[in-house]
Amino acid sequence: MSRWPELAAHLADVNEVTEGSRVSIFITSASVVDAAEAFVREVYRRGGLPQVQLTDETYDRYALDFASDAILGEPGPMELASMNWADVHVSFRGMVVPPDTIDERRLSLQRAGKGAVSTARWQNTRWTLVRVPSPEWAELINVSFDGLMAEFFASTLAEWTAHKRSLEALCRQLDTTSIVRIQDADTDLTLTCTGRTWVPFAGDANLPDGEIATAPLEDGVDGSIRFAGTFWFGGARITDLQLEFERGVVTDARAREGYEFVSRILDTPGARTVGELGIGTNPAMTTLTGDLLLDEKILGTAHIALGRSYPQCGGLNESTIHWDIVKDLRGSGSLFADDVALIKNGEVQPVLRRDYDGG
Known part of the structure; x- marks a missing residue:
């Protein structure tokens, strides 16, 4: 039996859809129509007015092939109006599986x-983004599509009220934290919070969900961090990204693949500053997919x-990039977090393991 109606009811609940609600809906591929x-x-059942736009990523690729630079940089007027x-x-x-090659400057x-x-x-809106796996993506990363969908529903249809209470308690503990430190063989990054x-x-905001986050001080990030392996952002393939920070600003970036795209993103005002530090808390999602x-x-x-x-975290950066x-x-x-280990030598510590009942 389809579980999409369960997800639909959850989305309507968390976004407070009621009589007269004006609801903008984007569809980025045919795979999410159901x-x-x-x-x-x-x-409609709740008395709202839904308006659906097909913002298919395939059309974005046509723009990359043929549009002028000026048109590429313009926000979609109908999307903005919605x-x-x-x-x-x-x-x-x-x-959607990205193309093998892409013009990183134009992207x-x-x-x-x-x-x-x-x-x-x-x-302007109460909003949720839902990232839906596809058979093509499962094939790309060589995992079972059925298994990936099982993780998806377990990570979206959870007992969120209880999980949120547990995360709120953790956040209250971390509100007194001064320094967060991320360490590995290739990483030593400190973030002042x-x-x-x-x-x-x-x-609520993203599905699958389950994380806590804050905004480090704008001048409070120092050190280096390496993101090993391959991941995608906006269709660009990036492999083995290394970032160096000094007083909150990216001072150097390297990547085995995707460097030109990274360097151009960093040229966007505010993009060299860390706007968020987040920690994953969802035990039902375990497969590293390359999708952020x-x-x-x-x-x-x-x-x-x-x-x-x-x-809401107190951050001040208003860049168009996130x-x-x-x-x-x-x-x-x-x-x-200061002297408290949340993850130690690859092992999640009890303080970070929270109540969670996946759907």
């Missing part, structure tokens, strides 16, 4: 335009986001 259809039915019209926005983002221009739409979403607020993410929206939730990982910070990059610490890495 999920979107269930949500449209649920919105964010200014809607009370609620839900985006069903299918996992960075396109990402800047999309960042303006993202900023309007943050500012004094006076900043930790917040839980439990089933999923991988950042995995228990045993930490992530930083370059660019825009969460204002780029999450995931560090898997499950092999040998460690994560410390």
Whole structure:
């Protein structure tokens, strides 16, 4: 039996869809039509007005092939208008396999335009992004699609109320933290979080979900961090990314693949500053997929986001970029909040293991 109606009801609940709600819905690939259809039915059932746009990533690739630089950098006017019209926005983002080759310079221009739409979403709507696995992506990373979907539903249809309470308790503990340190054989990064607020993410803004996050001080990140392996951002393939920080700013970046794209993203105002420090708390999502929206939730990982910070954490960076990059610490890495080990030598410590009942 399909579980999309369960997810649709959850999305309507967390975004407070009621009589008269104006609901913008984006579909990024044909693979998510069933999920979107269930949500449209649920919105109408509750008396809301859903409006669906096909923002297919295939069309984005045509733009990369043929559009001028000026057009690439423009935010989609209908997408932007929907964010200014809607009370609620839900985006069903299918996992589309990127092309083998891509013009990284032009892709960075396109990402800047999309960042303006993202900023309007943050500012104007209650919203959720749903990242949906596809058979093509499972084949790309050589895992079972059925297994990946089982992880997806276990990571989206959880007992979020209880998990959020547990995460709130953890966040209260971490609110007194001054320094977070991420360490591994190839990494030693310190992030000053004094006076900043930790917040839980439990089933509302992103699905799959399950993380806690804060905004480090804008001048409070120092050291180096390496993101081993291959991952994708906006269609760009990036392998073995290394970032160096001094007083909160990326001073050097290297990558075995994707360096040109990385360097152009870093040229975006505010993108050299860390806007978010996040820690995954979801034990139901275990497969490292190379897709950042999923991988950042995995228990045993930490992530930083370059660019825009969460204002509720006290962050001040208003960049159009918000780029999450995931560090898997499950092999040998460690994560410390002051002197408290959250992950030590690859082992998640009891303080980080929270109540969770996956669907």
